[in-house]
Amino acid sequence: MTSTTRQLHLNAFVMSNGHHEAAWRHPDVQPSDALTLQHYVRIAQTAERGKLDSIFFADGVALPKNVAFNGHSAFEPLTLLAAIAAVTEHVGLIATASTTYNEPYHLARKFASLDHLSGGRAGWNIVTSAGQDEARNFNLDKRPDHSLRYERASEFLDVATALWDSWADDAVIADQASGVYADSEAISPIDHQGKHFQVRGPLNIRRPVQGYPLLVQAGSSESGKEFAARTAEAVFTAQQTLKEGQGFYRDLKSRLTTYGRSPDDLLVLPGISPIIGRTEAEAKEREAQLNGLINPAYGLAQLSSMLDTDLTHAALDEPLPDVGNATEGNQSRFDLVVGLARRESLTLRQLIERLAGGRGHRVIAGTPTQIADSIEEWFTEGAADGFNIMPPTLPGGLDDFVDLVVPELQRRELFRTEYTGRTLREHYGLPRPADRNSSNDKETAA
Amino acid sequence: MTSTTRQLHLNAFVMSNGHHEAAWRHPDVQPSDALTLQHYVRIAQTAERGKLDSIFFADGVALPKNVAFNGHSAFEPLTLLAAIAAVTEHVGLIATASTTYNEPYHLARKFASLDHLSGGRAGWNIVTSAGQDEARNFNLDKRPDHSLRYERASEFLDVATALWDSWADDAVIADQASGVYADSEAISPIDHQGKHFQVRGPLNIRRPVQGYPLLVQAGSSESGKEFAARTAEAVFTAQQTLKEGQGFYRDLKSRLTTYGRSPDDLLVLPGISPIIGRTEAEAKEREAQLNGLINPAYGLAQLSSMLDTDLTHAALDEPLPDVGNATEGNQSRFDLVVGLARRESLTLRQLIERLAGGRGHRVIAGTPTQIADSIEEWFTEGAADGFNIMPPTLPGGLDDFVDLVVPELQRRELFRTEYTGRTLREHYGLPRPADRNSSNDKETAA
Ligand SMILES: Cc1cc2nc3c(=O)[nH]c(=O)nc-3n(C[C@H](O)[C@H](O)[C@H](O)COP(=O)(O)O)c2cc1C
Ligand SMILES: Cc1cc2nc3c(=O)[nH]c(=O)nc-3n(C[C@H](O)[C@H](O)[C@H](O)COP(=O)(O)O)c2cc1C
Numbered sequence: 001m002t003s004t005t006r007q008l009h010l011n012a013f014v015m016s017n018g019h020h021e022a023a024w025r026h027p028d029v030q031p032s033d034a035l036t037l038q039h040y041v042r043i044a045q046t047a048e049r050g051k052l053d054s055i056f057f058a059d060g061v062a063l064p065k066n067v068a069f070n071g072h073s074a075f076e077p078l079t080l081l082a083a084i085a086a087v088t089e090h091v092g093l094i095a096t097a098s099t100t101y102n103e104p105y106h107l108a109r110k111f112a113s114l115d116h117l118s119g120g121r122a123g124w125n126i127v128t129s130a131g132q133d134e135a136r137n138f139n140l141d142k143r144p145d146h147s148l149r150y151e152r153a154s155e156f157l158d159v160a161t162a163l164w165d166s167w168a169d170d171a172v173i174a175d176q177a178s179g180v181y182a183d184s185e186a187i188s189p190i191d192h193q194g195k196h197f198q199v200r201g202p203l204n205i206r207r208p209v210q211g212y213p214l215l216v217q218a219g220s221s222e223s224g225k226e227f228a229a230r231t232a233e234a235v236f237t238a239q240q241t242l243k244e245g246q247g248f249y250r251d252l253k254s255r256l257t258t259y260g261r262s263p264d265d266l267l268v269l270p271g272i273s274p275i276i277g278r279t280e281a282e283a284k285e286r287e288a289q290l291n292g293l294i295n296p297a298y299g300l301a302q303l304s305s306m307l308d309t310d311l312t313h314a315a316l317d318e319p320l321p322d323v324g325n326a327t328e329g330n331q332s333r334f335d336l337v338v339g340l341a342r343r344e345s346l347t348l349r350q351l352i353e354r355l356a357g358g359r360g361h362r363v364i365a366g367t368p369t370q371i372a373d374s375i376e377e378w379f380t381e382g383a384a385d386g387f388n389i390m391p392p393t394l395p396g397g398l399d400d401f402v403d404l405v406v407p408e409l410q411r412r413e414l415f416r417t418e419y420t421g422r423t424l425r426e427h428y429g430l431p432r433p434a435d436r437n438s439s440n441d442k443e444t445a446a
Numbered sequence: 447m448t449s450t451t452r453q454l455h456l457n458a459f460v461m462s463n464g465h466h467e468a469a470w471r472h473p474d475v476q477p478s479d480a481l482t483l484q485h486y487v488r489i490a491q492t493a494e495r496g497k498l499d500s501i502f503f504a505d506g507v508a509l510p511k512n513v514a515f516n517g518h519s520a521f522e523p524l525t526l527l528a529a530i531a532a533v534t535e536h537v538g539l540i541a542t543a544s545t546t547y548n549e550p551y552h553l554a555r556k557f558a559s560l561d562h563l564s565g566g567r568a569g570w571n572i573v574t575s576a577g578q579d580e581a582r583n584f585n586l587d588k589r590p591d592h593s594l595r596y597e598r599a600s601e602f603l604d605v606a607t608a609l610w611d612s613w614a615d616d617a618v619i620a621d622q623a624s625g626v627y628a629d630s631e632a633i634s635p636i637d638h639q640g641k642h643f644q645v646r647g648p649l650n651i652r653r654p655v656q657g658y659p660l661l662v663q664a665g666s667s668e669s670g671k672e673f674a675a676r677t678a679e680a681v682f683t684a685q686q687t688l689k690e691g692q693g694f695y696r697d698l699k700s701r702l703t704t705y706g707r708s709p710d711d712l713l714v715l716p717g718i719s720p721i722i723g724r725t726e727a728e729a730k731e732r733e734a735q736l737n738g739l740i741n742p743a744y745g746l747a748q749l750s751s752m753l754d755t756d757l758t759h760a761a762l763d764e765p766l767p768d769v770g771n772a773t774e775g776n777q778s779r780f781d782l783v784v785g786l787a788r789r790e791s792l793t794l795r796q797l798i799e800r801l802a803g804g805r806g807h808r809v810i811a812g813t814p815t816q817i818a819d820s821i822e823e824w825f826t827e828g829a830a831d832g833f834n835i836m837p838p839t840l841p842g843g844l845d846d847f848v849d850l851v852v853p854e855l856q857r858r859e860l861f862r863t864e865y866t867g868r869t870l871r872e873h874y875g876l877p878r879p880a881d882r883n884s885s886n887d888k889e890t891a892a
Contacts, residue, residue: 024620024627031620031627035652037532037563061551063650068630071620074651076552079559082528086483101549105507105583106522113525117483136646137551174470174477174517179741181470181477184514200582204509205520206481295625 008379008414009386009428010406011094011269012047012055013236014040016071018393019273021302021356022293024071028396035074037083043395044084047091050402051416053427054092054123056216056236056388057081061101062133065305069298078110085118092424094123094216100149101129101138104159105199111213112164112205120209120423125216125236128153128224130330150223152196157215157231159197161433162190164212166202169435188437211433214424220332229255233430234267236388238336238361245270245383267385267428270378271361274371275392276400283365290392291353299352302359306333316349336360358390368404375405376414454825454860455832455874456852457540457715458493458501459682460486462517464839465719467748467802468739470517474842481520483529489841490530493537496848497862499873500538500569502662502682502834503527507547508579511751515744524556531564538870540569540662546595547575547584550605551645557659558610558651566655566869571662571682574599574670576776596669598642603661603677605643607879608636610658612648615881634883657879660870666778675701679876680713682834684782684807691716691829713831713874716824717807720817721838722846729811736838737799745798748805752779762795782806804836814850821851822860 016034017024024031033039047055057077064072077095085093093114097107107124115122128149129135135143143149168186175181190201217232219225228235235252239245248270253263275290277283296316304311308330309323320341326334337360341351357363364374378384391397409415421427462480463470470477479485493501503523510518523541531539539560543553553570561568574595575581581589589595614632621627636647663678665671674681681698685691694716699709721736723729742762750757754776755769766787772780783806787797803809810820824830837843855861867873 022625025622025625027622029622031622032618035562035618041532061555061650063633063648067628067633069625069627071627072650074559074562076556076559076651078525079528079556079563082525083532083563086487086529086532102552103547103584106548109507110522110525113520113522116481116520117525117529133646136644138549139644172478172481176471176473176475176477179468179471179515179739179744181515181517182513187509187513198582198585200579202509204506204518205522293625298625 005413007416007429008375008409009267009269010050010052010415011386011388012043012052012398013271013388013390014043014055014057014394015390016074016394018397019358019361019390020290020392021070021298021359022290022295023393025293026290026393029393031071034071037080039395040075040080041084041087043398044088044091046395046398046402048088050406051419052091052389052402053386054094054424055084056094056123056125057096058125059096059098059127060131060134061098061129062131062137065133066298066301069295069301078114081122082114082117085114085121090419092121092123092214092427093118094125094214096125096127098127098129098134099153099156100144101134104156104163104197105203108160108163108203109205112203112208115208115210115213116205120425122208122210123214123216123424125218126153126157126232127218146221147223150227153227154230155194155196158194159190159192159199161212162192163199163201163203164208165435165437166190167206168437169207172206186437207435210423210425211435214428214430224332225252225255228252228266229261230259232266234269234428237268237270238358239270239383240336240340240362242378242381242383245378246381249383265430267430269386269388270384271358271388271390272375273358273361273363273390273392274397274401274405275357275363275365276368276371276397276404277365278367280366280370283367287357287363287365291356294352294356296349296352299356300348303337303348303352303355306330306337311348314348317347319345320348320351333360357392361390368408371405372408372412375409376412379414451859453862453875454821454855455713455715456496456498456861457832457834458489458498458844459717459834459836460489460501460503460840461836462520462840464843465804465807465836466736466838467516467744467805468736468741469839471739472736472839475839477517480517483526485841486521486526487530487533489844490534490537492841492844492848494534496852497865498537498835498848499832500540500870501530502540502569502571503542504571505542505544505573506577506580507544507575508577508583511579512744512747515741515747524560527568528560528563531560531567536865538567538569538660538873539564540571540660542571542573544573544575544580545599545602546590547580550602550609550643551649554606554609554649555651558649558654561654561656561659562651566871568654568656569660569662569870571664572599572603572678573664592667593669596673599673600676601640601642604640605636605638605645607658608638609645609647609649610654611881611883612636613652614883615653618652632883653881656869656871657881660874660876670778671698671701674698674712675707676705678712680715680874683714683716684804685716685829686782686786686808688824688827688829691824692827695829711876713876715832715834716830717804717834717836718821719804719807719809719836719838720843720847720851721803721809721811722814722817722843722850723811724813726812726816729813733803733809733811737802740798740802742795742798745802746794748801749783749794749798752776752783757794760794763793765791766794766797779806803838807836809838814854817851818854818858821855822858825860
């Protein structure tokens with residue numbers, strides 16, 4: 001690629017049979033696929049064929065409510081991505097893991113393992129776990145307060161990065177003749193003594209190929225955005241309109257200087273669920289077909305959990321009733337859903353349909369050209385550095401995106417035609433963090 | 447296989463460049479291999495070529511002492527085995543994980559994920575983590591007491607098995623037409639309220655292919671053996687002589703009736719490190735070559751940690767000095783090492799050589815026939831149901847075992863010539879645990 005045009009980044013957000021709530025009922029879909037490794041391998045290989053930067057798995061540590069009505073992703077993401085690492089070569093592998101219900105030693109080690117196994121392709125979507133049900137699987141009655149969760153997340157990252165740095169890049173010598181395996185001066189305890197964690201270290205695996213895995217975040221509250229501005233290198237976000245997207249983009253980028261970072265150090269990736277047709281009519285028909293498979297009882301149950309309000313008996317063809325105010329656990333999703341319902345005066349049924357596509361993420365039904373136009377607009381108008389692609393059905397929805405939309409983006413010189421880097425950080429154009437424990441530093445200090 | 451002879455079970459215990467302490471310095475070995483996925487994939491595929499029951503990775507959650515002198519296994523075992531699952535078909539995959547420093551919800555889920563990803567090939571070596579350094583990576587000053595660790599292990603297993611059973615085998619319906627994805631009656635919270643854990647459940651992944659992963663254990667203390675007798679289906683153990691092996695075997699099998707189990711419900715697998723030569727002289731020469739690569743300073747440092755006594759300045763050509771008594775953390779290893787030194791009146795240098803091969807496991811240097819003879823003797827004389835094969839070097843030592851010893855065991859009709867089962871439990875001839883939450887039980891209860 002000789003073009004010097006600023007390049008888009010594309011991440012495939014992979015979820016069971018697809019992101020549309022009724023995906024598993026669509027005739028193109030085989031529901032049992034979502035429980036097999038082969039399904040995810042095929043999807044990862046499709047992403048790789050499309051030269052996408054990465055694939056991504058969301059995660060929670062409790063069974064989602066309403067599983068009676070809806071397929072769910074069965075596998076723990078780090079385990080699944082390790083399997084996928086063995087049968088892919090280029091695509092980045094981003095796993096979600098919670099700082100609220102994990103220990104930094106375990107997670108730092110698992111991400112370092114995945115990064116080495118994959119030759120430098122690991123990414124971590126750092127979440128603080130907003131669910132109540134998650135707390136109840138980990139010895140608690142209710143989730144810790146929002147501020148406490150972010151406080152813990154912040155200390156968790158301090159520990160994890162110190163553990164990754166506990167081996168200098170050049171610590172392993174492995175000189176068979178002299179019998180010196182490692183430079184013990186280059187491997188140091190971290191002796192972390194904090195409020196949430198006391199961790200001695202060092203880690204029992206050397207520094208990751210990428211230094212650290214790519215650090216991704218998706219919080220939208222004040223604390224979430226500050227946390228992202230301090231630590232994250234990519235942010236997933238749900239934005240419905242260009243204007244909202246531009247506002248979020250500006251907001252987030254403006255926070256970086258406080259932490260001595262530049263706007264390019266953090267990439268903003270809004271979600272988009274593309275329903276693709278050869279003609280616009282075909283796309284709309286496809287969308288209607290999916291919406292026709294929605295189970296309204298499930299929609300009401302989902303809305304009830306999103307808004308922490310019992311709507312299971314609400315009238316479907318009336319507007320959203322008064323649902324009070326957001327709680328500390330659901331602020332951003334609450335504002336997004338209530339905002340959408342009020343702004344467009346939607347009935348509950350319409351609201352359910354609007355959310356079914358992407359749970360609050362933007363759904364766009366159109367031709368490959370229309371979808372590429374919208375991507376280009378957000379990208380050039382200051383709302384996005386790339387996109388979190390959420391195929392409505394899987395694997396078909398990603399095939400369509402890779403076969404029809406990616407070539408159009410390549411024609412416009414917005415997207416790579418070959419991988420030019422080897423690691424996930426290289427795909428995203430992000431630097432490898434320097435080694436704060438290197439022998440060089442030591443010499444300077446000594 | 448038409449033979450009805452009782453069949454041996456063979457597990458490959460995989461460790462970095464091999465089990466001999468100086469393996470990484472051997473000219474056949476490439477030290478950097480141990481840090482690559484390809485190395486372990488090659489080994490797993492060799493085990494599969496040899497029709498072995500399983501491969502196994504040990505684990506600890508702290509950096510081993512003395513890494514300056516010795517290569518170590520870098521990868522977290524569940525992550526590594528998931529990658530291996532994607533490129534193997536038959537061989538069982540046994541990962542070590544600690545009940546002392548993990549949460550049951552996470553581990554139950556990860557093992558269920560590995561079991562589904564691999565089509566029913568997951569096994570769990572349950573350990574209680576005897577190291578002091580491990581505690582210091584998890585907010586503690588020192589390891590919890592031995593009895594407390596086993597008490598937690600026992601409750602941990604109760605929670606994990608309840609979580610695996612929280613989905614009935616037939617809970618997923620996935621009927622596209624009616625829109626019913628799962629039978630919500632067949633997925634139940636576990637509402638565990640215990641001393642160490644409060645876990646609501648249900649698990650967020652359906653019941654494992656094998657019901658539960660194969661449950662393996664390796665404790666040798668009284669509590670360790672009782673725990674194994676109650677919960678384990680295979681036991682790894684270090685036994686130096688046939689007589690000791692027979693004593694351990696009898697002891698363990700006799701404990702099973704107390705728990706309503708039969709002697710066949712638990713398999714005993716002693717460790718053996720085979721140093722293989724075409725002639726006995728060649729094998730002995732190979733052993734001497736490996737021992738010649740030992741770094742005595744490393745040996746002294748290792749002995750010091752095994753015995754919790756500083757021996758780093760002890761004289762190498764004198765007998766083992768007085769080392770006091772075992773502490774609660776090192777009982778079985780202590781007895782084994784001190785017993786060996788006293789029984790055979792070894793100097794420290796000789797003791798170091800004896801331990802370098804298998805850290806207390808039996809090392810046997812001989813021809814394929816001699817090794818097969820010893821395996822057959824232990825197997826038929828009531829000391830073993832199979833073996834934990836610990837190749838001195840990797841991958842070469844496993845190639846030799848598979849190419850030279852396995853065919854000899856097959857000729858004697860002691861070992862399978864083809865896989866006859868699909869799952870790890872089937873390889874070991876162990877039953878799939880019944881589903882205590884099945885719809886049938888419910889009907890009876892209603
Ligand atoms: C695209 C996207 C993916 C997300 N994935 C997860 C996830 O996998 N697990 C999770 O617990 N939260 C996930 N979240 C939620 C956020 O991490 C965060 O908890 C939520 O936006 C609330 O933010 P706040 O706590 O800063 O208010 C995701 C959010 C977005 C926009
Ligand atoms: C073959 C074998 C493998 C073992 N692997 C591990 C391991 O991976 N991690 C670990 O912490 N302990 C391991 N152990 C140690 C035992 O789990 C146990 O902690 C030790 O034998 C002390 O037993 P006790 O606590 O019952 O006295 C292993 C022991 C044997 C014999």
